[in-house]
Amino acid sequence: MSGIETVASGIGALSGYVYPEVLVETAWVAEHLNTSAVRLIEADEDVLLYEIGHIPGAVKLNWHVDVQDKITRDFIDQQGFEQLMSRWGITNTTTVVFYGDRNNWYACYAFWLFTLYGHKRLKIMNGGRLKWEAERREMTRDVPHFECTSYTAQQADETIRAFHGTVWPGLRNSERRLIDVRSPQEYSGELLHMQEYPQEGAQRGGHIPGARNIPWSVALNADATFKCVEELRQIYLGQDITPDKDVITYCRIGERSALTWFVLAKLLGFPRVRNYDGSWTEWGNMVRAPIEK
Structure with missing residues (x-):
C-alpha cells in the first residue's frame, strides 16, 4: 500500500469503519495538493460553485454534461468513461478524491459511478466544501490542465x-x-x-x-x-x-x-x-x- 493510501488520511483503523481508507480529512487533502498521483474532483449540485472558487488542482465534474449519455437516460458507457478519465489526466493507479457541496451528495454519487466502472483508489473528503471553507483553506479560480492519459475501465459492475x-x-x-x-x-x-x-x-x-x-x-x-x-x-x-x-x-x-x-x-x-x-x-x-x- 502506497503512502497516500495509509492511515495518514486522518481517519485510520480506530474509526471502526469497515473501509476507513475511503475517507480522507481536509488536512490530508491540503498536504497532497501537489501530489501527482492524487486527483481532486469537485462534484456539486450547484454547478456554478466551481467557478466561484475551488480547491487548487481540482477538476470540475458537471453531472449534467460530463457523465450523462446524450441520447439515452443513462450514464456514459465504458468508452465514454475512459475518455473522461484520459481528459482529466487520470490513470488506473491515480488516487481520486471527491468533494462537493450539499454534504457531499454528488461526491458520493460520483464515487458510486467510478466504482461502477472499476476504479480502485477512490476517496471522499470528509466534510466536503462546507468543512474546507469553514477552515478557511486555500481556494482558487484557476482551472488546471493535465496531459491526457491512457485509461482502461472495466465493464459496468451493475x-x-x-x-x-x-x-x-x-x-x-x-x-x-x-x-x-x-x-x-x-x-x-x-x-x-x-x-x-x-x-x-x-x-x-x-x-x-x-x-x-x-x-x-x-x-x-x-x-x-x-x-x-x-x-x-x-x-x-x-x-x-x-x-x-x-x-x-x-x-x-x-x-x-x-x-x-x-x-x-x-x-x-x-x-x-x-x-x-x-x-x-x-x-x-x-x-x-x-x-x-
Whole structure:
C-alpha cells in the first residue's frame, strides 16, 4: 500500500469503519495538493460553485454534461468513461478524491459511478466544501490542465445498481430492504414537487411499498462529516437494515441515495447494497407502479 493510501488520511483503523481508507480529512487533502498521483474532483449540485472558487488542482465534474449519455437516460458507457478519465489526466493507479457541496451528495454519487466502472483508489473528503471553507483553506479560480492519459475501465459492475425491473418483483421479498432517503414530506407524498428541482418531478407522490424512510442526512454531523460507526449502526440496525439483507437505496434521481449507499457499503461494510438511481423520478411516473402514502 502506497503512502497516500495509509492511515495518514486522518481517519485510520480506530474509526471502526469497515473501509476507513475511503475517507480522507481536509488536512490530508491540503498536504497532497501537489501530489501527482492524487486527483481532486469537485462534484456539486450547484454547478456554478466551481467557478466561484475551488480547491487548487481540482477538476470540475458537471453531472449534467460530463457523465450523462446524450441520447439515452443513462450514464456514459465504458468508452465514454475512459475518455473522461484520459481528459482529466487520470490513470488506473491515480488516487481520486471527491468533494462537493450539499454534504457531499454528488461526491458520493460520483464515487458510486467510478466504482461502477472499476476504479480502485477512490476517496471522499470528509466534510466536503462546507468543512474546507469553514477552515478557511486555500481556494482558487484557476482551472488546471493535465496531459491526457491512457485509461482502461472495466465493464459496468451493475451488482451495485438497481433498476425498476429488479425492485418491482422483489417488493414481497422478506430478505430485501428498501430505503427511501428523502425527507418525510416526500416519503409521505405530502411534497410532490420540490420547487428548486423542477426537473425531478413525478406525477404521483408517496413511496415504494415497504420502503423504510431513513433520510440521508441522519448519517451526517452538523459540519457535514460522517457520524461515528456506533451512531451509524444504531440508525440502520434500529430500522432492521442489517448486513444479511439485500439493501436498495433510492431518492429522486439517485444522488442522495448514493450517499446512503456509501455509508452502508463502505463505512459499515454491508456486502449487498445497490443504488436505484432511477428512483422516484422514474417510479412515480411509471404506469401501474404500486405506491404507498
